[in-house]
Amino acid sequence: MRVLVTGGAGYIGSVAVERLLTRGAEVVVLDNLWRGHRAAVPADVELHNCDLRDGESIARAVAEAAPEAILHFAAATLVPESMERPGDYFAINVVGSHHLIEAARRAGVDRFVLSSTAAVYGMPEELPITESSQTLPINPYGRSKLMVEQMLEWHAAAHGLRYACLRYFNVAGATDEHGEDHEPETHVIPVALQVLLGRRERFSVFGTDYPTADGTAIRDYVHVVDLVDAHLLALERLAVAPGPLGAFNLGTKEGFSVRQIVEGVERATGHHLPVAYGPRRAGDPAALIADSTRAREELGWRPTRSTLDEMIGSAWAWYQRHPNGYEA
Numbered sequence: 001m002r003v004l005v006t007g008g009a010g011y012i013g014s015v016a017v018e019r020l021l022t023r024g025a026e027v028v029v030l031d032n033l034w035r036g037h038r039a040a041v042p043a044d045v046e047l048h049n050c051d052l053r054d055g056e057s058i059a060r061a062v063a064e065a066a067p068e069a070i071l072h073f074a075a076a077t078l079v080p081e082s083m084e085r086p087g088d089y090f091a092i093n094v095v096g097s098h099h100l101i102e103a104a105r106r107a108g109v110d111r112f113v114l115s116s117t118a119a120v121y122g123m124p125e126e127l128p129i130t131e132s133s134q135t136l137p138i139n140p141y142g143r144s145k146l147m148v149e150q151m152l153e154w155h156a157a158a159h160g161l162r163y164a165c166l167r168y169f170n171v172a173g174a175t176d177e178h179g180e181d182h183e184p185e186t187h188v189i190p191v192a193l194q195v196l197l198g199r200r201e202r203f204s205v206f207g208t209d210y211p212t213a214d215g216t217a218i219r220d221y222v223h224v225v226d227l228v229d230a231h232l233l234a235l236e237r238l239a240v241a242p243g244p245l246g247a248f249n250l251g252t253k254e255g256f257s258v259r260q261i262v263e264g265v266e267r268a269t270g271h272h273l274p275v276a277y278g279p280r281r282a283g284d285p286a287a288l289i290a291d292s293t294r295a296r297e298e299l300g301w302r303p304t305r306s307t308l309d310e311m312i313g314s315a316w317a318w319y320q321r322h323p324n325g326y327e328a
């Protein structure tokens with residue numbers, strides 16, 4: 001199978017490239033390296049360095065790559081940044097995805113998997129969140145992803161595009177080759193590990209008075225390899241599906257609190273983590289937990305690596321080999 005991976009120089013996309021190559025797929029990457037790394041893309045994998053906002057170069061790249069399927073990871077992904085610069089989020093995530101979907105249609109590519117997000121749900125009224133829970137994004141990032149999901153729905157109706165939208169909650173962990181190297185880094189586990197690497201003074205916990213067992217917020221974490229494997233299963237299903245598959249939540253329904261992450265980091269690394277406790281941040285729900293029954297039943301998805309020890313341990317091992325990320 002020949003697959004175009006957008007965002008293949010980023011965190012999750014680079015793991016997808018690695019897993020696809022392991023399975024014997026042919027892979028082409030499209031990434032403008034804005035927040036990705038050339039070193040994250042294997043030297044023998046073709047890289048189209050182009051910007052999603054440039055419709056002509058996207059059309060050219062997709063036509064040249066001639067893939068059978070597209071995994072679309074490339075995006076602007078930071079909620080606070082999206083509140084300050086909504087235009088960038090609509091340009092990259094919505095207009096950029098429009099260019100990609102149109103290019104796919106013209107090139108006859110009819111299998112498409114979108115990286116979507118729990119941010120499409122906004123402040124959930126029910127837990128665990130199912131795919132039919134209300135979607136009411138509270139920031140431009142979540143809104144932009146929901147708009148792309150809706151665009152795909154209409155392309156499926158009009159042109160028979162077969163697509164899946166995988167809604168990630170929190171993603172963590174690393175492989176031997178690929179880990180998380182974001183600038184700025186905003187994700188809880190890498191931020192905690194950067195304290196241990198001497199790159200930050202202490203780990204900040206925002207809110208200790210949430211209505212949870214230990215007062216800190218709970219999130220649903222999936223190991224990046226488990227997450228990527230859901231994409232490979234979606235690709236297999238799309239190959240035989242008579243129509244679009246729609247949206248799937250990817251989570252374990254378990255969830256870990258921030259305090260559990262702190263304990264997990266200390267356990268997995270053997271180091272004390274200096275912590276600063278502060279007030280809640282606006283817009284942070286107490287808990288975000290996914291019901292992923294649909295992915296389990298319809299894709300046969302079975303996350304096997306999404307324990308705290310495995311996620312933190314693999315991320316820590318990667319940081320020890322790459323203390324300065326891909327720059328090292």
Ligand SMILES: NC(=O)c1ccc[n+]([C@@H]2O[C@H](COP(=O)([O-])OP(=O)(O)OC[C@H]3O[C@@H](n4cnc5c(N)ncnc54)[C@H](O)[C@@H]3O)[C@@H](O)[C@H]2O)c1
Pocket residue numbers: 006007008009010011012013030031032033034035036037050051052053072073074075076077092096115116117118168169170171172182187
């Ligand atoms: N990491 C998470 O916890 C998480 C959670 C929910 C959803 N997601 C989604 O998963 C996807 C991948 O996330 P990630 O953490 O790997 O992000 P990332 O920032 O590491 O990777 C995104 C990649 O997209 C590329 N890119 C950005 N704008 C581009 C543009 N205009 N043209 C071409 N390439 C561009 C970047 O250079 C980068 O390599 C994103 O769509 C994100 O919204 C991630």
